[in-house]
Amino acid sequence: MASQSIHLNSKFCDRTVGFNARNKDxxxxxxxxxxxxxxxxxxxxLLCGHRQCKSCVESIDGEVVKCPEYGIKPNQEILHQDVASLKQKVEDMQYISYDGTLIWKITAVKERMIDAKSERQTSxxxxxxxxxxxxxxxxxxxxxxxxxxxxxxHLSLFFVLMRSKNDALLKFPFNYKVTFCLNDQTPAQRHIIDSFRPDIKSNSFQRPRSEMNIASGIPKFFPLAMIEQEGNPYVRDDTMFIKIMVxxxxxxxTLLPYxxxxxxxxxxYIQQILIKQEAERRAQQTPIPPDLLRQHTG
Structure with a gap:
């Protein structure tokens, strides 16, 4: 059967129905x-599990038809939710990172802020x-x-620990410093940087038992008045970038801005080398405290 091919009949390739083929069976x-x-x-x-051509689902006058076998109509809301969910998963895969660092690109900032203020979508x-x-x-x-x-x-920015299939191999509670950086998109590079250390007694940093733990982080990360200013350096082309670094x-x-x-x-790994080199350079330039200098010079 694997060697047999399906031959489409162009005579019957009407775009209002499915594809015809001599050996379609x-x-x-x-x-x-x-x-x-x-x-x-x-x-x-359809909800019954059967599939139909998209063009066959709707009759000529636009009414939704039923499944011939079970009489069940397609649930358009579920279909739209499935499409939206699939789109989100594809977008998430484009940004996936495996080094504890994420650069989060947030588009349509103005629209999202309106949604947040109207409480249509607060986060x-x-x-x-x-x-x-x-x-x-x-x-x-x-x-x-x-x-x-x-x-x-203020903008409120939080860190969320999620359940993964490898949690049994990991150590909990999670106890690593988390740093947030709102990027200045101009050459001035005046990034907004803030960090926090996990409270290891908090449920937010224990092994996740549901899809996501309760978010924890920095409620007053950045003043709204500044982010809403026209021409501010953090929102350009209605887009902003936030870097999250574990x-x-x-x-x-003192090295975080660098x-x-x-x-x-x-x-x-190149960034890590550069950070280490910068730390060593600064250590060499640090003046010796007078008390320590006296101890070593007699």
Whole structure:
């Protein structure tokens, strides 16, 4: 059967129904529309599980037809939800990261802020990212109109630990410093940087038992008044970038601006080398405290 091919009959390739073929029966019922009995074209699945051609689902006057066998109509709301869910999964896969760092591109900022203020959608989630290929699964959560006592005054930015299939191999509670960076998109590079250390007693940092733990982070991350200013350097072309970095090496606070200003296009290991070299350079330039100098000079 594998060597046999399906020959489409161009005479019957009407775009209002499925595809016709002389030997279409070789495909089996799963690939045939139950309305036109031809090979499925743009298949749509009904609640009963049967599939029909998209063009066959609607009659000429636009009314939705029923499944010939069970009389069940397609649920358009479920279909739209499935499409939206699939689109989100594809978008998330484009941004997946396995080094504990995520650069989150947020588009349509103005529209999202309007949604947050009207409470249609108060928060948005970043794509998931990982600390390593078999490591912690994480994401960020952003409230564009603030959360709690920061509502209407600040952007609220939180870290979310997610359940993954490798959690049994990992150590909990999660105890690594998390750094957020709102990127200045101009050459001035005046990024907004803030960090927090997990409260290991909090449920937010224990092994996840549901899809996501309760978010934890920085409620007053950045003043709304500044992000709403016309021409501010953090929103350009209605887009902003937030970098989330899990700091496994405990980078000194004074080095964070340098580390977060490195070219994001560089491989992670190159960035780590540059950070180490900068730390060593600064250590060599640090003056010896007078008390310590006296001890060593007699």
């Amino acid at each position: 070789l495909l089996g019922l799963a690939f045939l529309c139950r309305i036109c009995s031809l090979i499925l074209r743009d298949p749509v699945q 948005i989630y970043s794509p998931p990212f990982y600390s390593s290929p078999i490591g912690y699964k994480m994401r960020a959560r952003l409230y564009l109109n603030g959360d709690g006592n920061a509502r209407r005054t 700091d496994f090496g405990d980078i000194p606070k 580390a977060l200003s490195l070219n994001s296009g560089l491989p992670t």
